[in-house]
Amino acid sequence: MNIIAIIPARMGSSRFPDKPMKDIHGMPMIGHVALRTAMSKNLSATYVATCDTVIKDWCEANNIKAIMTKDTHTRCTDRTAEAMLKIEQETGKKADIVVMVQGDEPMVTPQMIDAAIDAMLSNPEIKVVNLMAEMKTVEEFEDPNEVKVVTDLQNNALYFSREPIPSRKKGTTIVPMQKQVCIIPFRRDYLLEFNSLPEAPLEIIESVDMMRILENGEKVKMVPITESSLSVDTPSDLERVKLAMKNDKLMPLYLK
Numbered sequence: 001m002n003i004i005a006i007i008p009a010r011m012g013s014s015r016f017p018d019k020p021m022k023d024i025h026g027m028p029m030i031g032h033v034a035l036r037t038a039m040s041k042n043l044s045a046t047y048v049a050t051c052d053t054v055i056k057d058w059c060e061a062n063n064i065k066a067i068m069t070k071d072t073h074t075r076c077t078d079r080t081a082e083a084m085l086k087i088e089q090e091t092g093k094k095a096d097i098v099v100m101v102q103g104d105e106p107m108v109t110p111q112m113i114d115a116a117i118d119a120m121l122s123n124p125e126i127k128v129v130n131l132m133a134e135m136k137t138v139e140e141f142e143d144p145n146e147v148k149v150v151t152d153l154q155n156n157a158l159y160f161s162r163e164p165i166p167s168r169k170k171g172t173t174i175v176p177m178q179k180q181v182c183i184i185p186f187r188r189d190y191l192l193e194f195n196s197l198p199e200a201p202l203e204i205i206e207s208v209d210m211m212r213i214l215e216n217g218e219k220v221k222m223v224p225i226t227e228s229s230l231s232v233d234t235p236s237d238l239e240r241v242k243l244a245m246k247n248d249k250l251m252p253l254y255l256k
Contacts (some may be wrong), residue, residue, distance in 0.1 A: 001096040003117060003185075004087065005037045005046040008079040009055055009103030010071075015145070015233050020055055020103050022238055025245060027255060029232060030055060032106040032245075034064045035254040040113035043099070049083035076102065077209050081195045084188070095188045102182035104232040106241055109250060112225055116183050119223045127190040128213060130157065131181035132222045133229055138168075140179070145233040147180040147208055149222060157220040160208040178222075180210070181229050 009020040009030050016022075020030040030048060038046040048059050051071035059066035067086050073079040080100045088094055097120060101108060116129045132149055135141050141148070144162040152158055159165060166175045186194065200215035210220050230241050245251065 001121075002044050002093055003042055003097040003099065004084070004095050005040070005043050005099040005101055005113065006067075006080045006083050006087075007033055007037065007046070007048045007101045007103050008069075008073075008076040008083070009033075009048055009050045009052075010073075010079075011052045011054065016235060016238075019232055019238070020050075020052075021058065022232070024106055024238070024242055025251060025255065028058060029106045029238075030059070030103050031062060031064065032251075033101060033103055033108055034059065036106075036108050036110065036250055037099075037101050037113060038064075039110035039250070039253070040117070041110070042114050042117045045087075047083060047087060048103070049079050051079075075199075075209055076100065077191065078195055081191050084191065097185050098188055098191055099183065099185045101184075102231065105182055105229065106232065107229045107245060107248075108183060109227055112181070112183050112227060112229070115223055115225055116185050119221055120185050120187070123221075126221045127187050127218065128194075128210075129185045129221045129223055130210060131183045131225050132178045133181050133225050133227070135177040135179050138177075141168075141177045145237070146231075147206075149178050149180050150176070151178070151222050155222045155224065157210065157214060157222050159214065160210050161206050162208070178224075180208075181225065182231065184210075 011018050021028045048066045049069050056066040067083040069079050069082045119129050120126050141164045148165050149160050150158045200212045203211035232238050
């Protein structure tokens with residue numbers, strides 16, 4: 001199968017401007033994400049999708065494939081879909097699965113990529129997969145920058161929110177505290193179908209793309225992982241990631 005990873009990234013983040021190029025142990029964050037993603041043996045290729053020449057130029061200078069996209073996208077899925085179509089045009093090959101990896105996940109591992117892809121390969125009826133990880137602290141659970149998810153008994157998503165769900169204020173304070181990890185494989189045609197749908201009301205309220213799928217009656221398969229993963233939404237997140245990656249085992253494989 002032709003399985004490609006696309007990493008949407010832009011400099012104009014409202015919460016943390018220029019974050020893709022922020023330094024983490026001698027390399028911009030986008031470099032960590034791209035090089036770690038590309039370690040997955042399930043992938044045919046890895047691309048960065050961006051509207052900023054500073055990101056594209058750095059990637060190409062460091063042998064990372066980059067695709068320029070429009071600067072009008074508000075959702076990462078829109079940027080990913082545009083990039084996919086451009087890649088298909090350039091290569092002459094249709095993708096079967098597109099793995100969208102957020103550009104603010106510098107602790108991504110090839111095992112995470114493989115876990116997300118394997119779930120889709122094992123069941124042809126699955127159209128989209130998200131990873132999820134357990135949050136260790138109530139502080140993280142209550143952080144609105146972390147997208148929380150609750151699932152049914154088959155690990156299909158029931159709801160995504162930036163609020164702490166499920167509630168700790170009623171029956172018990174000990175609840176499953178699961179967060180979305182933004183490594184998201186789509187089947188190729190479903191990514192285009194998803195982007196053809198209008199934004200849905202709860203998607204807008206929660207500012208979570210995956211709500212569009214649930215609101216249209218489709219399923220999002222959640223795959224639990226045990227690996228630690230910290231995304232970067234704020235300058236303080238960046239400092240936590242730098243500390244967490246200090247003794248990272250993958251970095252010596254690509255930082256030379």
